[in-house]
Amino acid sequence: MEFYKYATSSPWGVSFFCRLDPVSLTLMKMLVTGGAGFIGTNFVRRTLTTRPEYEITVLDKLTYAGNSSNLTGLDVHFVQGDVADRELVDKLVKASDVVVHFAAETHVDASLRDPAAFVHSNVVGTFALLEAIRKYDTRLHYISTDEVFGDLELTDSRRFTETSPYNPSSPYSATKAGADHLVRAWIRSFNIPATLSHCSNNYGPYQHIEKFIPRQITNILTHRTPKLYGTGAQIRDWIHVDDHNSAVQLILDNGTIGESYIIGADNDHITNKQVISLICELMGLSPDAYEHVSDRPGHDQRYAMDSTKLRTELGWQPHFTDTNTGMRTGLAETITWYTENRAWWEPLKAQVEANYAATGQ
Numbered sequence: 001m002e003f004y005k006y007a008t009s010s011p012w013g014v015s016f017f018c019r020l021d022p023v024s025l026t027l028m029k030m031l032v033t034g035g036a037g038f039i040g041t042n043f044v045r046r047t048l049t050t051r052p053e054y055e056i057t058v059l060d061k062l063t064y065a066g067n068s069s070n071l072t073g074l075d076v077h078f079v080q081g082d083v084a085d086r087e088l089v090d091k092l093v094k095a096s097d098v099v100v101h102f103a104a105e106t107h108v109d110a111s112l113r114d115p116a117a118f119v120h121s122n123v124v125g126t127f128a129l130l131e132a133i134r135k136y137d138t139r140l141h142y143i144s145t146d147e148v149f150g151d152l153e154l155t156d157s158r159r160f161t162e163t164s165p166y167n168p169s170s171p172y173s174a175t176k177a178g179a180d181h182l183v184r185a186w187i188r189s190f191n192i193p194a195t196l197s198h199c200s201n202n203y204g205p206y207q208h209i210e211k212f213i214p215r216q217i218t219n220i221l222t223h224r225t226p227k228l229y230g231t232g233a234q235i236r237d238w239i240h241v242d243d244h245n246s247a248v249q250l251i252l253d254n255g256t257i258g259e260s261y262i263i264g265a266d267n268d269h270i271t272n273k274q275v276i277s278l279i280c281e282l283m284g285l286s287p288d289a290y291e292h293v294s295d296r297p298g299h300d301q302r303y304a305m306d307s308t309k310l311r312t313e314l315g316w317q318p319h320f321t322d323t324n325t326g327m328r329t330g331l332a333e334t335i336t337w338y339t340e341n342r343a344w345w346e347p348l349k350a351q352v353e354a355n356y357a358a359t360g361q
Contacts, residue, residue, distance in 0.1 A: 101126065
């Protein structure tokens with residue numbers, strides 16, 4: 001991996017990139033914002049394996065959720081910087097053929113504590129990127145979330161589609177909704193070559209251990225009791241990160257410019273209680289070897305995604321789906337990854353649990 005550090009000034013009064021390794025040349029140049037985060041890291045790794053025609057540059061601010069070690073040993077260019085830095089983003093987009101925009105603040109609880117950081121990264125950052133995209137007419141794929149649609153009642157059998165109305169319920173989802181509207185406005189007003197996708201909750205390798213699934217896995221690995229928020233009746237259409245990223249690649253290749261695509265794995269019948277029970281079972285514990293803790297304020301109840309458009313128009317199918325729970329194989333592989341990569345997450349564990357304990361979770 002080649003590391004770059006962007007500086008806005010120097011002793012000579014000019015902006016510059018400090019490069020530590022030589023740059024190699026390939027056919028197509030791809031910029032991945034947020035590429036040191038959970039989903040972005042897995043996308044970069046998948047693209048390097050399946051799409052060798054791309055030379056990848058990663059832009060990441062390296063907040064708590066970004067980790068440059070995720071990219072160690074990979075043939076990518078890494079730039080540490082803020083997606084809201086218009087001068088930096090302009091330089092990077094100018095040098096790119098394709099941009100995949102993962103960069104975002106994403107944690108709901110953190111957005112309740114500090115909404116300003118979410119406005120900065122999700123709204124201002126997306127605006128900065130769109131202005132560069134408009135200037136250079138660069139192909140963009142923008143990563144949104146299912147949470148912009150709000151939630152459904154547990155008894156509601158509907159699923160979200162590309163035309164579902166927006167009803168965000170947290171500062172996180174509200175800022176993502178705002179960014180979505182910016183992207184669509186730039187498509188319509190300035191004809192930028194962009195597509196969008198909305199995906200359900202991801203799980204898999206490299207996910208920060210504050211998140212629900214890796215928190216439970218690492219609790220068990222450190223001999224802590226797994227924690228179930230509230231009653232555990234909440235439903236998420238869980239999707240393995242590799243399935244998400246296979247859909248993103250397909251949309252980049254064959255998606256219709258200007259269109260949005262829903263990505264979901266048809267796991268919208270599984271409650272959080274069933275997920276934690278399955279994790280316990282797969283890790284050799286009783287399925288009820290967890291404790292209930294306080295629920296988060298305004299916790300959305302049910303997400304469900306209708307990916308018919310993606311499946312029928314582009315032929316996408318998720319890999320980690322089975323007739324049992326739709327998650328058993330993917331969870332088993334995820335548990336193996338966290339078991340074999342303790343050095344990646346263990347230094348963070350005590351602080352994460354201390355933060356949760358302070359909120360009664």
